[in-house]
Amino acid sequence: MKKLLFSIYLLLHAFSLQAQVHFVEKGKLKVGIRVYKDQINYPIDSLCEGFEPETHLPINLIIPEGSSLGINTDSIQSTDIALVVNNKLQYINRPEVKMNGFSMSSSPGSEQSYVFIDEQAGDTLAITWKVGYSSLELSDLYPAEYFSNFVAYQFQNIFSSYPDSSQYNWSDVEYVDELNERGLPVNPSFPYKDNGLYFVVDQLTEDAKVQLIGFHESLQGYDPENPFALFLYEDLSPGDYTFYVQPFEGAPEELSLSYPFTILKPWWLETPTLIGGSILVVILIGGILFIAYRNKQEKQKSNSNGLSN
Secondary structure (H helix, E strand, O other), X not given: OHHHHHHHHHHHHHHHHHHOOEEEEEOOEEEEEEEEEOOEEEOHHHOOOOEOOOOOOEOOOEEOOOOEEEEEOOOOOOOOEEXXXXXXXXXXXXXXXXXXXXXXXXXXXXXXXXXXXXOOOOXXXXXXXXXXXXXOOEEEEEEHHHHHHHHHHHHHOOOOOOOOOOOOOHHHOOOOOXXXXXXXXXXXXXXXXXXXXXXXXXXXXXXXXXXXXXXXXOOEEOOOOOHHHEEEEOOOOOEEEEEEEEOOOOOOHHHOEEEEEEEOOOHHHOHHHHHHHHHHHHHHHHHHHHHHHHHHHHHHHHHHHHHHO
């Protein structure tokens, strides 16, 4: 009985996997494709705009960022098949390089392709897709004086993904009232003396656009050679700012990053201080004018008394 149940489970599991594979074909070329991420398979029809009638190739296939596109070539029967992966020629189904399947993951926004060529019949089957973008988030935030600590961390962990929490302990900062799930300040107001900040954004592509609203007048192109995707702003004037990043030009707001913050005025430029200072100046000037007026009056009185004598 247990063997029967286990056999049924295997059969259902195999059927489930088969159902999740989308087949494209032309002539003797028949290839299965599937998209998966974290052991989750995505239906191909939910990721494209439809299928070509003859080949069943997906039209405008966009796979989620972080997912992989898998290829199953078991159904290819020809013994002389060429495969071009992103313009690089390879061969499959020859005895020395037999491949039954493989997968490929790639960076956000990139365009990829597999081209299968039946060299005997001259048929070509091209599978192309683009990798989508996930929502951007601020990976870390550093005060200016801690830049060296950040660089040291990056060099020590250059082959590791960025951690899920801030490398700077914002919980010990007295003027920070609230932290998000990464341990970063929420809508912070920085004292005037802390007006230099380093922003870290993970996994940016060369299509990204960056702007510090309140400092830049427009979006700035992202430099792919920027080490560690780090953005430095020093000696910021008092005011309200928003650190804004788009994964690509014209990206929807739900994919973009917006991080508002404020640089406070020094105490001597705060409104109560200015009002108090202005009152003191007025009092001082008034006192000086009053004393000058009284001295003048006394001088005129003395001169009048001298003439009368």
